[in-house]
Amino acid sequence: MALVDPKTAPGAATFPTEASWSDASKDLLCLTTGSWRTEKPIVVVEKCTYCGQCYLFCPTQCITPGETYFPIDLTYCKGCGICAKECPTQAIVMVADGDEADGSPADQT
Amino acid sequence: MEAQRTKPDPTPEQRRVITGNAAAAHAVRLCRPGVIATYPITPQSEVIETLENFHVNGTLDCEMIAVEGENSAQNIVCAAATAGERVFTATSSYGLVFMYDAMLQTAGYRAPVVMVNVNREPPGIHAVCSGQQDMIATRDSGWLQVIAETGQEIMDLVIMAYRLAEDDDIQLPIMVNYDGYYLSYLAEAISIPSQQAVDDFLAPLCAQPARPALRPGTGMGAGAHGLGTGFVELRRKHLLAMERAKDKFDEVDALFAADFGRTYGGQIECYRTDDAELVLVTSGSAVGTARTVIDAQRDAGIKVGLVKLRMFRPFPRQRLAAVLHGRQAIGVLDRSVAFGWDCGPIYQEIRALTPEIGIVPLLGYIDGLANMDIPKPHIETIVTDLAAAARGESRPPVSWLVAGA
Incomplete structure (x- = not known):
């Protein structure tokens, strides 16, 4: 298929402007880095001492303080496993992603 | 682009014997950039030294940012340009290649940065000497690249560079090249235009549709990931803008000739x-x-x-x-x-x-x-x-x- 001129092809463009500008309050173009993952972290809530090491170490900053533990936003978690490695009480375990029978708690899938 | 600054205009047209580097600095002063970030390097240093003088004596009203290296300089002017400012930086040789990754970013963001590159042999065989190899090392960076022949052309080309780079139909960074030593340090009689003439020449840029700009408190993304078709669209737009820049450069040269009486033939x-x-x-x-x-x-x-x-x-x-x-x-x-x-x-x-x-x-x-x-x-x-x-x-x-x- 031939390339079209994005300036003269209405509706064909991802970007409404000449440069790569997007409105962050609406449709900021971003990467859902969670799709890169092969393993995902599961928090064993009973073992969590709320020390916050996982929150401090997470390179993608997808771990944030919750009520009793630190939930992980799997939309952006790349599955690097640093949180599981650093957790002093082994309250985070890495499991193969995409496995329906992994026993994940309902709020951590 | 914000409205032209309202500093008093103390500078009528004058003819003075100055170096090529000084000519570049005078041209930048006349174009009233809002942000300048430059690191010194032979044979460019005189450009930034002259601009610092203008800044200190009050004839240049801008943010003059001292940096620890050229990579920071390019990142700063790129950011300032995406915030809507008119910007300037200058470099040469080692400095040019030290900012290479940031140059690619500036071009990809379509930030209309104007940069002087005083041609000098780049790293490899050490030579504090003239040569166009530094410019050639960055030829695939997505920047516009133009070359001056004389001190007067350095002056005029820097002024034309702003008119070209900031054109709404172009929106690309531009590198103004001139031979180190042969042009940077040799002095010749050069006509320095009046502030009013340069203001008038650049005024149409202010009448263009406003470019998007990063502003505190607004959620704008610049250079956000455009994977797949978005990426291809941006690449294609960039190449088409570069094709348009050729005729536009001829057009800017003709407009310059009408205002200042000097023409160089465009491309x-x-x-x-x-x-x-x-x-x-x-x-x-x-x-x-x-x-x-x-x-x-x-x-x-x-x-x-x-x-x-x-x-x-x-x-x-x-x-x-x-x-x-x-x-x-x-x-x-x-x-x-x-x-x-x-x-x-x-x-x-x-x-x-x-x-x-x-x-x-x-x-x-x-x-x-x-x-x-x-x-x-x-x-x-x-x-x-x-x-x-x-x-x-x-x-x-x-x-x-x-x-x-």
């Missing part, structure tokens, strides 16, 4: 080419020497002309093909090399126009590396070669003219 200048059987193509300060030789050869009855390459990126394919078509022999003089091609880069790219130009002797010459002079006898040798090749005599496709070679 290329054709000198005594109308009935020329032989044509020499070159760029930068070597053009002045070539012009003198062409005049002498014309007096001797040789029908030889000169094409001065003023725009290297985008490459003026159409105008070069038009002027080079139908000649009996063509010579190209390069002040740098194309690794892997055993020739000079301008020669290499003109060779790519062979289908448009036709098959005639096309001879490349490498000269003037590392501050080696390009004297008149070297240009005379080229003309003699071209005449012989046009008669059917064999000549090597590429020759090195440096003394002793």
Whole structure:
């Protein structure tokens, strides 16, 4: 298929402007880095001492303080496993992603 | 672009003997950038020193940001340009390649940064010497690249660079190149335009639709990931903008001529080419020497002309093909090399126009590396070669003219 001129092809463009500008309050173009993952972290809530090491170490900053533990936003978690490695009480375990029978708690899938 | 600043205008048009570096600094002052970030490097340092003087004595009202290196300088002016400011930076050689990743970012963001690059040999074989190799090392960075021949042209080209880069239809960074030492440090009588004339010349930029701008408190993404079709769309837009920049540069040159009375021909200048059987193509300060030789050869009855390459990126394919078509022999003089091609880069790219130009002797010459002079006898040798090749005599496709070679 031939390339079209994005300036003269209405509706064909991802970007409404000449440069790569997007409105962050609406449709900021971003990467859902969670799709890169092969393993995902599961928090064993009973073992969590709320020390916050996982929150401090997470390179993608997808771990944030919750009520009793630190939930992980799997939309952006790349599955690097640093949180599981650093957790002093082994309250985070890495499991193969995409496995329906992994026993994940309902709020951590 | 924000409205022009309202500093008093103390500067009428004047004619002064100044260096090429000072000419660049005066031009920048007259264009009233809001942010300047530059790191010193030979032979560019005089540009930033002169601008610092203007800043201290109150004739230049801007943010002058001291940085620890050229990489930071480029990142700062890129960010300031995406915030909507008019910006300036300058560098050379090692400094240019130290900001290479940031240059790619600036181009991808379509940030209209104006940068002076004072040509000097880049790292490898250490040489604090003139040569266009630094510019060539960044030719695929997505920047516009233009080349000046004289101190006056440095002045005028910097002013034209703002008009071109910030044009709503272009929105690209531009690198204004001139030969280190030969142009940076030599002084000549240069006309410095009045503030009012430059304000008037750049005023149409303020009347354009406002570009999007990063502002505190607003959620705007610049250079956000455009994967897949988004990425392809941005690449395609970038290439199309570079194609448009060629005619736009001709247009800006004509507008400049109307305002200031000086014209340079836009992408290329054709000198005594109308009935020329032989044509020499070159760029930068070597053009002045070539012009003198062409005049002498014309007096001797040789029908030889000169094409001065003023725009290297985008490459003026159409105008070069038009002027080079139908000649009996063509010579190209390069002040740098194309690794892997055993020739000079301008020669290499003109060779790519062979289908448009036709098959005639096309001879490349490498000269003037590392501050080696390009004297008149070297240009005379080229003309003699071209005449012989046009008669059917064999000549090597590429020759090195440096003394002793």
